[in-house]
Amino acid sequence: MDEVLTLISFGDQGWGDEIAEGVLVTISLAIATLPFGLVLGFIIALAKKSDEPSVRMAANIYTTIFRGLPELLTLFLVYYGVQIGIQELTKLMGLDVYIEVNSFAAGMVALALVFSSYASEAFLSAFRGIPQGQYEGGYALGLSRFKTLRLVVLPQLIRLALPALGNLWLILLKETALVSVIGLSDLVRQAGIAARVTKEPFLFFGIACLIYLVLAMISSAGLTRIEAWSKRGDTAR
Amino acid sequence: MTAADPATGMSAPPPKARKWTGGRITGHVLMALWIVSGAYLVYYLALNIGSPFVQRYWGEYVDGFFITVQIVAISLAIGAALSIPIALARSSKLGIFRWPAYGYVYFFRGTPLLAQTFLIYYGAGTFRPELQSIGLWSFFRDAFNCVIFAFSLNTAAYQAEILRGAIQNVSRGQWEGGQALGLSKAVIFVKVILPQALMVALRPYGNEIILMIKGSAIASIVTIYDLMGETRRAFSRSYDFQAYIWAAVLYLLIVETLRRIWDKFEARLTRHLKR
Numbered sequence: 001m002d003e004v005l006t007l008i009s010f011g012d013q014g015w016g017d018e019i020a021e022g023v024l025v026t027i028s029l030a031i032a033t034l035p036f037g038l039v040l041g042f043i044i045a046l047a048k049k050s051d052e053p054s055v056r057m058a059a060n061i062y063t064t065i066f067r068g069l070p071e072l073l074t075l076f077l078v079y080y081g082v083q084i085g086i087q088e089l090t091k092l093m094g095l096d097v098y099i100e101v102n103s104f105a106a107g108m109v110a111l112a113l114v115f116s117s118y119a120s121e122a123f124l125s126a127f128r129g130i131p132q133g134q135y136e137g138g139y140a141l142g143l144s145r146f147k148t149l150r151l152v153v154l155p156q157l158i159r160l161a162l163p164a165l166g167n168l169w170l171i172l173l174k175e176t177a178l179v180s181v182i183g184l185s186d187l188v189r190q191a192g193i194a195a196r197v198t199k200e201p202f203l204f205f206g207i208a209c210l211i212y213l214v215l216a217m218i219s220s221a222g223l224t225r226i227e228a229w230s231k232r233g234d235t236a237r
Numbered sequence: 238m239t240a241a242d243p244a245t246g247m248s249a250p251p252p253k254a255r256k257w258t259g260g261r262i263t264g265h266v267l268m269a270l271w272i273v274s275g276a277y278l279v280y281y282l283a284l285n286i287g288s289p290f291v292q293r294y295w296g297e298y299v300d301g302f303f304i305t306v307q308i309v310a311i312s313l314a315i316g317a318a319l320s321i322p323i324a325l326a327r328s329s330k331l332g333i334f335r336w337p338a339y340g341y342v343y344f345f346r347g348t349p350l351l352a353q354t355f356l357i358y359y360g361a362g363t364f365r366p367e368l369q370s371i372g373l374w375s376f377f378r379d380a381f382n383c384v385i386f387a388f389s390l391n392t393a394a395y396q397a398e399i400l401r402g403a404i405q406n407v408s409r410g411q412w413e414g415g416q417a418l419g420l421s422k423a424v425i426f427v428k429v430i431l432p433q434a435l436m437v438a439l440r441p442y443g444n445e446i447i448l449m450i451k452g453s454a455i456a457s458i459v460t461i462y463d464l465m466g467e468t469r470r471a472f473s474r475s476y477d478f479q480a481y482i483w484a485a486v487l488y489l490l491i492v493e494t495l496r497r498i499w500d501k502f503e504a505r506l507t508r509h510l511k512r
Contacts (some may be wrong), residue, residue: 047264054264061271068447068492069485070454072465076472077481084478170347177349181458188352195359202360209348209356216347 007198008207015194015204022190023211029107029176029186034169036112041119048124059120066117072178074114079106079182107179115172122164127153129160159230166223170216177212187211282486285479294471298483301467302491308453308463311385313446316392323397324404338397345394350452353391358383358459384456392449399441403434436507443499447492454488464488 010016047059066074083101090097130153138148180189191208195201255261285291326338345353361368361377368374376382407430415425435442457466464484472480 050260050264052258052260052264054268055260056264058264058267058271064493065489068451068489068496070451070465070488072454072457073468073481073484073488076469077485080472080478080481174347174349177351178455180351188349188355191352192355192359200363202356202363205352205356205360209344209352212348212352213344 004203007194007200007203015190015198018190018194019187019204019207019211022185022187023215025104025185026173026176026187027215029104029111029179029184030169030173032104033108033111033115033172033176036108037115037119037168037172038165040112040116042123044116044120045123045127048120049127063117063120066113071110071114071175072181075107075110075178075182078110078113079103082106082109103179103182103184106182107176107184111172111175111179114175115168118168118171119165122161122168123157125164126157126161130156162223162227162230166219166227169223170219173215173219174212278482278486281479282482288479290471290475290477290479291483293475294467294480297462297467297471298464298487301462301464302487304461305450305453305456305463305465308381308384308388308456308461309446309449312388312392312453313449315385315389316396319389319393320396320400323393324400327397327401328404342394342397345391346398350387350391351455351458354384354387354455354459357387380460384459384461388449388453388456391452392445395445395448396442399438399445400434402441403438404430406437407433436510439499439503439506443496443503446499447496450492450495451488 006013008014008016008019010020044059044062047055048063050056050059069077079101083099086099086101090099134152134156135148138152139145143151176186177188180186180192183189187208191204195204198204323338323341326334327342329335329338357377358380361383365374368377377386411429411433412425415429420428453463454465456463457469460466462470464487468480468484472478
């Protein structure tokens with residue numbers, strides 16, 4: 001037991017600080033991806049409910065691709081694709097430099113692509129829950145289309161989309177584990193290093209799993225509060 | 238010309254000319270981009286179909302495809318079998334059944350599949366003496382078995398939740414009807430409740446199959462040469478990016494085909510529920 005405590009303690013002897021760094025990378029990757037995924041997902045949802053068939057089709061192709069590809073493959077496509085693309089470009093420009101793609105950025109792009117295509121579905125079904133009268137009311141007040149969307153529709157939309165988006169956040173948190181494969185020192189990678197050095201794989205991967213569970217619990221608690229906050233107007237009725 | 242309405246003798250007004258609004262232009266530009274990239278992709282693949290890369294590796298891609306199918310099929314089948322007792326325990330009135338099942342489902346749905354796979358594949362080494370003493374070490378030494386083990390447990394948790402939700406959706410009257418006919422609880426469950434529950438669960442099951450196909454790519458990280466594993470090997474040997482392009486095309490084909498077949502299948506099976 002003492003041995004185990006030493007292994008997971010902070011400092012030179014233990015791996016606690018390394019794992020804590022990994023947790024920080026995991027969390028910051030998920031948080032950094034979220035806004036891009038949400039905004040992109042919202043724009044795609046707008047495109048999907050457009051009157052214009054060509055816009056709808058373009059958006060549907062996007063989601064079909066990124067919902068159909070394994071997340072791991074999307075990650076490799078982005079990571080190596082951008083790397084090779086940059087190499088070709090520098091070769092074309094006659095430069096002889098080696099540029100390595102930042103694995104954090106590659107992970108962010110890949111996860112945002114996947115997140116946005118799922119989020120667009122969440123937003124789209126939320127859009128269906130908002131009656132046409134809300135738009136008409138906005139226009140009747142002389143608000144522009146954009147202002148109607150921002151001031152009338154969006155506040156209601158967020159409330160409707162929150163449960164689905166909350167689930168997507170939990171999925172995103174889990175999917176960040178994949179970036180350990182392209183060399184980012186996230187929770188899984190740090191646990192893997194600790195496991196290899198100490199020869200205690202079950203302990204460290206078990207700890208990694210438990211940390212993911214704790215993160216999920218904290219997120220769920222936070223999401224419950226956000227949902228309650230978004231519904232604070234409902235109780236007055 | 239549109240036909241005149243026989244009652245009034247008036248013909249319908251001609252359709253309005255559609256204006257080139259900003260949205261329409263954007264849509265056409267985006268579609269043009271997709272079409273150009275799609276055409277380029279087809280051109281690129283056609284150009285490379287006789288390339289040394291394809292000749293060297295296509296057999297391995299086929300092998301990888303079958304390994305992926307095997308992993309997905311075996312895990313889904315074992316998961317389905319495991320999910321029934323878990324779902325029953327999860328909706329049991331007794332805490333000693335309900336809480337462990339809840340913990341199981343929470344653990345496997347709350348942690349990444351990658352971490353679970355590592356936990357089982359690498360973690361089994363920690364218990365080597367114990368596993369050897371009960372003769373299970375040779376099972377856990379093989380990466381393929383570990384992957385099947387991890388994926389089965391993972392999908393069992395998801396399938397149990399699907400099943401539980403579907404069973405709860407079947408109305409109480411169905412249970413009561415069965416009891417009125419003098420059927421035992423087990424018979425009611427298998428012959429009355431389960432068929433109706435599975436019907437409702439078809440769509441989430443379809444999603445779970447697709448999630449499993451996509452998730453199975455993770456097996457490649459623990460040295461399994463499934464479709465993704467073969468792709469990674471081909472890329473590391475040739476450093477040719479088309480390795481990933483082919484994999485993307487194949488995965489998209491598999492997932493889209495399956496999704497469409499499943500939609501047809503579901504529409505066919507639930508046609509009596511459509512109003």
